[in-house]
Amino acid sequence: MRNYDLITPEGTKDLLFGECIIRRKIENTLLELFKSRGYSEMITPGLEFYDVFNLNSRYFPQENLYKLTDSKGRLLVMRPDSTMPIARVVATRLRDAVLPLKLCYDQTVYRTEPALKGRSDEIVQTGIELIGSQLKIADLEVISTAVDSMKALGMEFSLEIGHIGIFKELVGRLEATDKEKERIRKLIENKNFPALNDLLDTFGSNHITDALKKLPALFGGAEVFEKAEELMPDENIKRLLDELREIYEDAAELCGNDGNITVDLGLVNKTDYYTGLIIKGYLEGHGDEVISGGRYDKLISEFGYDIPAIGFAVNVNAICKVVEKSGIFPAVPSPDAIVFAESGCEVEALRTAQELREQGEVVEMALFDDLESVREYAKERKIGKVVVIDGENEEEEA
Template sequence: MKNYDLITPEGTKDLLFGECIIRRKIEDTLKRIFTSRGYSEMITPGLEFFDVFNLNSRYFPQENLYKLTDSKGRLLVMRPDSTMPIARVVATRLREAVLPLKLCYNQTVYRTEPALKGRSDEIVQAGIELIGSQLKMADLEVISTAIDSLKAFGMEFSLEIGHIGVFKELVGKLEVSDSDKERIRKLIESKNFPALNDLLDSFGTTPVTAALKKLPALFGGVEVFDKAEELIPDENVKHILDEFREIYTDLTELCGSDTNITVDLGLVNKTDYYTGVIIKGYLQGHGEEVLSGGRYDKLISEFGYDIPAVGFAVNVNAIQKVIEKNGVYPAMPKTDAIVYAEKGCEVAAVKAANELREQGLIVENALFDDIETVREYAKEKKIAKVVVINGSSREDA
């Protein structure tokens, strides 16, 4: 007995008609933004060897991967991320390419999140990777492109910008286990102040634990930098904050004071992945980020090619949800005419339909035996013109 032949797997869905139009418009909008800045598209396989995502840093927990085996028994995964396969390609096929490389993509990733309801395990990501430059200009280009990507959908948006270096400097001074460091990171990321304070208190009262307690609250405007320097009197942290302040100041000048950019030193996601600036973008009406990225200068080195990189990915599914929630559905393409062939005139009808299409019209060939049924069909679908092909004649009915 078949139990699952009429439904889709959890975390997936069918897209119909208007939903497909929205999806393609989002993708086309982002691609135009990326290619106008000199980014070239690439596509990586949907299937990758497990080893690509099983590096020393373990960026993706094994339990979140869709796994299978090939004909030789080797372990494969369905691509859970686009950046790491691109890093693999850069370290192999593009190793001799002129730097910097400016790459963009639009492809699906697959992750399982069994604890989440209403989740998407099949996520379309569109994004860019700027590879081979450590300059501030590279950060500015990527972040300003992210802002333009959020602006493109005509909705209110906000961008959060952080720097993982501050957290790494602080937590590196604690003599605690890696698992404890990860617990601290998760509590800072979730801004769980009570649990964070309790955990840090168990390690004693020091300037480092005091600073880590305050880290989730260090968000806002330019004043955050002064507060952080006062709270964390450390030369390495000061150097990081000075560079970060420059980027923030340049962004506000570049994008204008009306652009909602927030500094958040509590952005500490993927500490083994990111090495510098981190960004998260939001659209009004959606609680989760629709865009995320940052600088990851050590990732490609794990594939044997030590070059810096910065980039971001847009969650196309999330933007589609916001558009659908707001009821902003694009108009469906409308058929302009339908061509009906009387018996023996099928070839002439197909030719007539093609001639009308060459004029830029959307034209259907009628798939009914009688003209009355064709007229009813045209009325139902609001097709204004019915063309009848009869022998060598042609008439509008």
């Protein structure tokens, strides 16, 4: 008995007509912007060996991966992330390429989050990776590209920046297991203050636990840095704060000080291959981030090539949801003309249609055996011109 032949798997959906137009417009707008800044597009396989995502750091829990085997019994996964496969390519096929490398992509990733309702397991990501530079200008270029990506889509947005090193510096001084550290990270990310306080209380009261308790509340403008320095009078953390402050001030100036860029020291991304700057972007009317990225200076070294990198991905699905929420879908364009062939005139009709297309028109062939049906169809589809080929005269109707 077939139970699932008329539905799609959880976390996926069919896209029709106007939805496809929205998605392609977003993808094309972003890719054109990236390429205008010197980024070259690349595509990695939808299927990767599990080993690519099973490095020492285990960035992706295997329960979140879609897994299958190949004809030799080797374990494969459907690509859950674009950055790690690109890191693999850089460490192998692009190892001798001139640095810096500026790469962009537009591809789908697959992840399962069983606990989430309304989730997307099939996510279109369009993004960039700037590889081979640790300079501040690289960080600022990526931030400005993220800002311009949102501006290009014509939507109200906000961009948050943070530094994962601050959290790692603090949590690394706790006598905690990896599982406990991950629990602390998740509570900070979700800004769950009561549960975070309860968990940190089990480690006693000291300046480390006090700082971690207040980390999710440290967000806003330039005043965040003063509050953080008072809370964490530590030379290593002060150095990280100074680094982030410099980037924040330059980014705010670069983007016109219009209030779209804020600091959030509670940014502690789940994908913990990030080592420094963290970037998250949000659109008005959508609670989840639509841009996520940052600096990952150690990831490519796990593939045997030690070079720094920074990048971000735009969640195209999330932007589509914001557009669709307005209820205004773009009209599906109608063909300019439809060509009807009387019996025996099919070849001539096909040639006529091609000639019209070469003139720049969108032309459809009529798949009816009587002219009245063609006229009704053209009226329904709002096709402005009917071309009739009868072997003797070519007739056009408005």
